[in-house]
Amino acid sequence: MRASACPWIAAAAALLLAACATAPAPAPMITPAPVRAEVSAGVLRVADGASIVAADPAGRRTAEILAELTARAGGPRLRVTTPGAPGLITLRKGEVKHPEGYELEVTPAGAVVTASTDAGQFYGAMSLWQMLTATPGEARLPAVRIADAPRFGWRGLMLDSARHYQSPAFIRTLIDAMAAHKLNVLHWHLTDDQAWRLEIKKYPKLTQVGAWRVPAGQGPAADIDPATGKPRLYGGFYSQDEVRALVAYAAERHITIVPEIEMPGHASAAVAAYPELAANPNPSRAVPADWGVYPALFNTEDATFGFLENVLDEVIALFPSTYIHVGGDEAVKDEWKASPRIQAQMKALGVKDEHGLQSWFIQRMERHLASRGRRLIGWDEILEGGLAPNATVMSWRGIDGAVAAARSGHDAVLSPAPVLYFDHRQTGRADEPPGRGRVVGLEEVYAFDPAPAQLTPAERSHILGLQANLWTEHVRTEGRAAHMLFPRGLAIAEIGWSPEGRRDFADFSRRAAQGSARLRRMGLPAAETPFRGPDVPADPRYRDSRQLKLCSENIALALEDDAPVRGERAVFLTDIMNPCWIWPQADLAGVAAVRVDVGQLPFNFQIGADIKKVVAGNNRTPAGELEVRVGGCAAPPAVIVPLAQAASNPAVTAVEAKLPPGLGRQDLCFTFTRPAVEPMWALSGVRLLPEAGR
Structure with a gap:
């Protein structure tokens, strides 16, 4: 059908094109979201060589930072011009009530940041930076008026x-x-x-x-x-x-x-x-490497x-x-409690307990x-x-x-x-x-x-x-x-910046x-x-430790192996109090064995009296064993694998455990025994091995 045969179609198309040409662009994607942003028709094009002008030294430094960050983020290469010269982007001082507040106006003719302080001017420039670098290359900025100031200092x-x-x-x-x-x-x-x-x-x-x-x-x-x-x-x-x-x-x-x-x-x-x-009369002379809370006090x-x-x-x-x-x-406070000298000092000061002594300590530092x-x-x-x-x-x-x-x-x-x-x-x-x-x-x-x-x-x-x-x-x-x-x-x-109640x-x-x-x-x-969305295992026969279920989460950590010292290291998700993992409803049809990537980690955690709750000393062989249970962690071990071959390797060792045939879908539970709290055995991944020919 020709347009001339139906003139109303041509008229409607012309109106639609006109509306698209003048409709406001979407609001600029600025983080933190500004207090107010009013978008209007028009676009400002900013290409390489566009100029920034600022009247005062602080403004010029902000302009230089804006230009440098814009180039680093793949935006147009801007140049800072001398005061009084024309600029596509202008940073200026004007009346804005909040000391960190600013106003930003973008039109097809240029962009102007106004603030009463250097900080406000800088923050306006950073909002402009986000608009300039939304995508690499030449920038197309929507016409917009922004008024902005922070919620918290x-x-x-x-x-x-x-x-x-x-x-x-x-x-x-x-x-x-x-x-x-x-x-x-x-x-x-x-x-x-x-x-x-x-x-x-x-x-x-x-x-x-x-x-x-x-x-x-x-x-x-x-x-x-x-x-x-x-x-x-x-x-x-x-x-x-x-x-x-x-x-x-x-x-x-x-x-x-x-x-x-x-x-x-x-x-x-x-x-x-x-x-x-030190409060301790015999402190360690070496800087420690454990994580957690040490008792060392001044x-x-x-x-x-x-x-x-x-x-x-x-x-x-x-x-x-x-x-x-x-x-x-x-x-x-154990070292303070154990020190006769500090206890005598507390008595002389009239401090009733060690918490009071810390308060006295901090107050003395505050006065200084x-x-x-x-x-x-x-x-x-x-x-x-x-x-x-x-x-x-x-x-x-x-x-x-x-x-x-x-x-x-x-x-x-x-x-x-x-x-x-x-x-x-x-x-x-x-x-x-x-x-x-x-x-x-x-x-x-x-x-x-x-x-x-x-x-x-x-x-x-x-x-x-x-x-x-x-x-x-x-x-x-x-x-x-x-x-x-x-x-x-x-x-x-x-x-910290955007208004209360403005959450989306x-x-x-x-x-x-x-x-x-x-x-x-x-x-x-x-x-x-x-x-990236949900973590769907790419291989149904393999699970990383971070894709398994921990049996408990007393102190759950994703820990990096201590070896190799240089190079890629394995990561183990574990509960350091109870190293135990479950592969829920693993499909064991046609599976003959499991290969478990095991590593040993230092138990470098200062956890005080809770160290007594960590299970150890339950080993059958000198290095300990991997235990594989079928049907959940309450079941007796179906397979016990000694860890002697892994004990001498500070990095990851793959060990295999044969499974009984015909198991179908079952919860697999993996635990370790060990002679002492350290080293701590952990697994980084589990692979199901098929029967020969499958």
């Missing part, structure tokens, strides 16, 4: 560099990723039992001794350094020059680095370097306080942050920080025994610590485990890296509300914001750190997928696993 991530050292280059890339999504606090965990990472000029042994350890396990023990004839040391530290450079780099991106120096507990590395600081002598004050003075000189974090968590114009922040254990007068509480054992602090008129930051502990796996997929066994997925993080309902509006004003923590006991590499931090870090950014996980998930791809283009390998 503390929007943070914590990086644990004590358990595993990350390079300054990685930390700079992390800072870029944070800044691009309006996160503004990097809490830097620099000291712990397993390492002291910060150079202190007055006390050089803190890094000469405290920054190095021999990792646990047979693999590292056999990795001999030819220069010393001893096992190779693992570690590293940050020089003061490196720290100054990182602090300046972060400040240009409107991120405050808050350092953490642990006290009075988590002190093993410090007392290995300077034994006179003593409460004046000389030790002098040491800590001198350390903090050097910290203050490096970090201009208002807050200095002093830890205060997991300070097991206050005398230097700084504020103390610590984990919620600093509430025990009485909170220091001006202390701020970081609540990790749920939200109760923040609630108690706010009700008593103290500021607080919400950082509760497990939901904001990013050492937990993001999915249950077999391609997830090691981490804590419980899955804390993107949706669970996004659903967290940092404004406790039980607080009054006045009490809520003491909630500074929120922070997610990446503890790195089980996050050995920088790539894995990036994987664990993002895209969940994007959820933290949105929770489906929309956020689309933006997070795009944002993760953008981060990967700029050199930070954000996780793809949250967007």
Whole structure:
């Protein structure tokens, strides 16, 4: 049919084309979602060579960062022009009420960011950056007017560099990723039992001794350094020059680095370097490699306080942050209880118990920080025994610590485990890296509300914001750190910035997928696993340990093997208290045997009295055995395989176990016996072997 024969068809088509040409484009995919975004007709094209202009020095530096990040993420190559010259993109100062707020207007003629402060101008530029880099190449920006400001002032991530050292280059890339999504606090965990990472000029042994350890396990023990004839040391530290450079780099991106120096507990590395600081009269002289809670405490002598004050003075000189974090968590009081000198001091001070002594300890450190114009922040254990007068509480054992602090008129930051502990796996997929066994997925993080309902509006004003923590006991590499931090870090950014009640996980998930791809283009390998869907086994006859069911989850961990020291290592999902796995309803028709990939792990976990609950000493042969049960874990072992051949191999060994014929579908249960708690046997995978000819 010709259009001329039906003129109404031609007219309708013309109207449709006109409507498509003038209809507003979809809202820009910006994370965190802005307070208000009004899209209108038109598109701004930004190609290589487009110019950015800013009037003041801070604005010009923001323009340079915008250009650099845009190029790194595959967007158009922009150039910064001199003030007064025409620019396709303009950064300017103007009246915007919120100090971190901004306005962004995009039209077909150009883009203008307006803010009253340098920070607001930077955040407007970062929203523009996301629009410029939605896809690689030339950018097509929808016409839009955005008015935006944050919900909370503390929007943070914590990086644990004590358990595993990350390079300054990685930390700079992390800072870029944070800044691009309006996160503004990097809490830097620099000291712990397993390492002291910060150079202190007055006390050089803190890094000469405290920054190095021999990792646990047979693999590292056999990795001999030819220069010393001893096992190779693992570690590293940050020089003061490196720290100054990182602090300046972060400040240009409107991120405050808050350092953490642990006290009075988590002190093993410090007392290995300077034994006179210890409450224990005979402390270990080696930095330990176990994870968990050690009993090592600083003593409460004046000389030790002098040491800590001198350390903090050097910290203050490096970090201009208002807050200095002093830890205060997991300070097991056994060494204080066992010390006659400390007990006499408690009596002289009129302190009724060791919790009161820790309160006295923290209050003394707070007075020193206050005398230097700084504020103390610590984990919620600093509430025990009485909170220091001006202390701020970081609540990790749920939200109760923040609630108690706010009700008593103290500021607080919400950082509760497990939901904001990013050492937990993001999915249950077999391609997830090691981490804590419980899955804390993107949706669970996004659903967290940092404004406790039980607080009054006045009490809520003491909630500074929120922070997610990446503890790195089980996050050995920088790539894995990036994987664990993002895209969940994007959820933290949105929770901390976007208005209350503005939650749409489906929309956020689309933006997070795009944002993760953008981060990967700029050199930070954000996780793809949250967007891959269910983990369907590719082979019905094989299961990775992460695809099996744990019999219990007392302390469930996805652990990396300790060998080989260099190269790819197996990962074992296990409950360290009860290593036991189930393959539910395994199809055993035509199956003659199972091949189990087994490995031995160091039991490098400080779990106190709970060590007595770990089953050991039940072995029949010197190395122990693999037990395979058919029909569930209550059944007697159908097969028992001695592990002598695997005992001498620090990496993975495949062992086979023949099964009775004609079993059909059955629950297979796998357990181990062992002569002692260490080594800990675990399985990384199970394969069903068919009968000959099948």
